[in-house]
Amino acid sequence: MDLSTTFTGVKLQNPFLLSSAPPTESESNILRAFEAGWAGVVTKTIGLHPVVNVVGPKSKFLRADANSSRLSMNKRPGAALHSSWNWELISDKTLDWWVPRLGRIKRAFPDRVLVASIMAGSGSDTELRCWQQLAVACQEQGCDALELNLSCPHMDRPDMGSNVGRDKELVSIVTKIVKDVATVPVWAKLTPSTTDIVLEARGAFLGGADAISSSNTFTSLPLIDPDTLEFEINVDGLVSTGGLGGPAILPLSLAKISQLTQAFPDKSFSGIGGISTFDHALNYFLLGCGTVQVCTAAMLDHAVGPNVIRELTEGLTRFLDKQAVSGWTQVRDFVGLRRDRVVAQSKIRRPTEKDYRGGYHAEGYAPTDESAGVQRVVGK
Numbered sequence: 001m002d003l004s005t006t007f008t009g010v011k012l013q014n015p016f017l018l019s020s021a022p023p024t025e026s027e028s029n030i031l032r033a034f035e036a037g038w039a040g041v042v043t044k045t046i047g048l049h050p051v052v053n054v055v056g057p058k059s060k061f062l063r064a065d066a067n068s069s070r071l072s073m074n075k076r077p078g079a080a081l082h083s084s085w086n087w088e089l090i091s092d093k094t095l096d097w098w099v100p101r102l103g104r105i106k107r108a109f110p111d112r113v114l115v116a117s118i119m120a121g122s123g124s125d126t127e128l129r130c131w132q133q134l135a136v137a138c139q140e141q142g143c144d145a146l147e148l149n150l151s152c153p154h155m156d157r158p159d160m161g162s163n164v165g166r167d168k169e170l171v172s173i174v175t176k177i178v179k180d181v182a183t184v185p186v187w188a189k190l191t192p193s194t195t196d197i198v199l200e201a202r203g204a205f206l207g208g209a210d211a212i213s214s215s216n217t218f219t220s221l222p223l224i225d226p227d228t229l230e231f232e233i234n235v236d237g238l239v240s241t242g243g244l245g246g247p248a249i250l251p252l253s254l255a256k257i258s259q260l261t262q263a264f265p266d267k268s269f270s271g272i273g274g275i276s277t278f279d280h281a282l283n284y285f286l287l288g289c290g291t292v293q294v295c296t297a298a299m300l301d302h303a304v305g306p307n308v309i310r311e312l313t314e315g316l317t318r319f320l321d322k323q324a325v326s327g328w329t330q331v332r333d334f335v336g337l338r339r340d341r342v343v344a345q346s347k348i349r350r351p352t353e354k355d356y357r358g359g360y361h362a363e364g365y366a367p368t369d370e371s372a373g374v375q376r377v378v379g380k
Helices: 027-036 095-108 125-140 168-179 197-206 247-263 278-287 306-326
Strands: 005-007 010-012 016-018 040-042 059-064 080-086 113-118 145-149 186-189 211-214 218-220 242-245 268-272 291-294
Touching: 010 113, 016 306, 027 040, 027 095, 027 306, 080 247, 095 113, 095 125, 113 125, 125 145, 125 168, 145 168, 168 186, 168 197, 197 211, 197 247, 211 247, 242 247, 247 268, 247 278, 268 278, 278 291, 278 306, 291 306
Parallel strands: 016 040, 016 291, 040 113, 113 145, 145 186, 186 211, 211 268, 268 291
Antiparallel strands: 005 010, 059 080, 080 242, 218 242
16 A cells, blocks of 8 residues: 555655644744654745734634533533634744745755745735745745645735635636746635635636645634633634634535535645544545645644644555555545535435425434324424
8 A cells, every 4th residue: 555645746655734824833843743744734824914913822722511512712621622713814924034944844854745835915916926926935945835825714904815715816816826937836725715615716727726725714703701701712802703623614624625526526625624533534535635634633732743643644554454455555546436425405315205204203303193194393
């Protein structure tokens, strides 16, 4: 069996990358990630505009109690991770800070894949040239690919982040501008906060994108503490929207990926959202992704996920070993295998008239009164 894969022409030792997020915000973290076994790392998003983050915590984790409906960011025994929440902006380090570090990282790990996440504005020719400046600077330091951040859910500027990612024409323009100067593959990272993500993906592919990364975090608010009546994360009592990630978004992100891979079955996709085990990653592979990216699980595991990447690679090894009878030896052997199983609801078989029970035989409903031939819901 072979854990390596080739994605947009780039060879990776395995199909697992750390996504652009707090775990990839520094040279030391990226080096530690490669030492831990990650095949690739997408840097924290690099920009040309000064960024100052809010005071206090920028990322926190929402937890659920096993035996109650309580959800809270407060740490407590027996609680399970529900999701992550952050309102951190792009890297507050300058391009000049990043450039020498990108070169050092690549020289230290020439066999690992370093992807530069970049972001600029879109409201003028000057802003579009900023995209090109970032692209050229990063690829000159040896970066293997560029990921365009068209998806950050909480940028204040109307010409940045998901504000661009919701406009298919701007997505296409930005992608083409970068492709005009790029000598490495270009991945477009899209926002899930859109009516039809296929439209924005089509814009990216028309602009020349080599792959789509999907998806970024979902726009959201933290919960309000019922005792203090304050948001669980705030500054001076105030809060803004942030991004929800982690286990809670796994099914949501899979739905986005399904839309994309069905619309563009011959294109390349990197799946993001809620992955902490190989079983989670397998969903993305079977729906058509060639690689996957991880954030929340890594943040909770020594910041860069040494145990997470070990579980992912061991899980892939076990899976390939189990499926050897099918002749599968690489990830590409099963990518997209279940893509066509997702269909319009009108194509799902309905019960016969004899078997139909109005859907009320599921958990939480009273049993059918067969003798009367009607449904009775007793109490609630």
